[in-house]
Amino acid sequence: MTIRLHHVAQARSFRTLWLMHEMGLDFEIRRHSFFDKSLRNPDYLALSPAGRVPALEIDGRVMFESGAITEYLVETRPEAGLGRLPPDAERLEWLEWLHFAETIGQHLANLTQQHIALREDWMRSPTVMRLEARRLEKVLEVVERVVARHDWLLPSGFSAVDTNLGYSVDIARRFVPLGLLPNVAAYLDRCKARPAFRAAAAEDGPAEIYTQDFYEAPADG
Ligand SMILES: N[C@@H](CCC(=O)N[C@@H](CS)C(=O)NCC(=O)O)C(=O)O
Structure with missing residues (x-):
């Protein structure tokens, strides 16, 4: 089927x-x-x-x-071999990262709404745009610390949680510069170098949501 x-x-x-x-x-x-x-x-x-x-x-x-x-x-x-099924010792971390991908995702959704879905400036909130970019940076700092220790989210190597979270990071870089998060940037490069990522990218289809490389939060005040 x-x-x-x-x-x-x-x-x-x-x-x-x-x-x-x-x-x-x-x-x-x-x-x-x-x-x-x-x-x-x-x-x-x-x-x-x-x-x-x-x-x-x-x-x-x-x-x-x-x-x-x-x-x-x-x-x-x-x-x-991409899950960590019970009683695997990494089961707990595997689940945490799977769900953490959506903790990142909620900031991405808010930023996408603010910068892209709301088409008129008067609809947008500069405060929300700044706050959400800052909160996104904070959750990326969590990723920064873990991928400083090993190439993938789990010490044992690549798993399915890297696809969920790696996608989130790939969108996050449009709202938070990765210059101050060098391990996240290197992690994203590793994700994008995988043949399966490349195959998926080739099938993704023409960009219609994110047409800019970067969406800057408005300056304070
Ligand atoms: N937690 C859900 C979120 C799904 C979701 O909101 N997807 C967005 C695209 S990234 C969507 O379909 N948005 C369409 C809409 O809100 O109308 C998941 O991970 O599948």
Whole structure:
């Protein structure tokens, strides 16, 4: 049965796209756009009730939530070795990083709304833009400390949590300069050098959310 990923270029569905390449799975991609309202049509809402991506059709079911999809993929296909299933000693850290990817993600969502989704200046809040960029920097400092100690989030090496968190870092660099976070920058370079990341990037589709390399927070005062 075909695995089908519902994907928007540059969105969190990239995590699933990258992970499925890491796992060597066969799948097809159904592309969507944020800007044509297709995520709000009843057919799509039947797959993903909040109209979000990713949604993954797999094993006769459909799943939403990128973290849950990551867990499901590594649990049902353990031969890829990208999960840390109980009683693995790294299980606890593996789960922490999986969910920490969405702690980063909430700041990314706020910044994306402020800088990109709100199209008129009067709709935006410079205070929120500055605060969220600062809070994003703080969570990246946590990543900075861990990838200073080893190449990937877990001491044992690359795992599926690097796809969830690596994606978050790749979007975060558009809002926080990585110059003061050299280990995060090197981690991102390692992610991007992986053949599976490159394969996913080649399939991501034309950029429609982030069209600038960097989105500067307005100066204070
Ligand atoms: N926690 C969810 C978040 C999903 C999510 O909000 N995805 C965004 C793209 S990054 C989306 O589909 N936004 C469309 C919308 O809000 O209408 C996950 O990780 O899958």
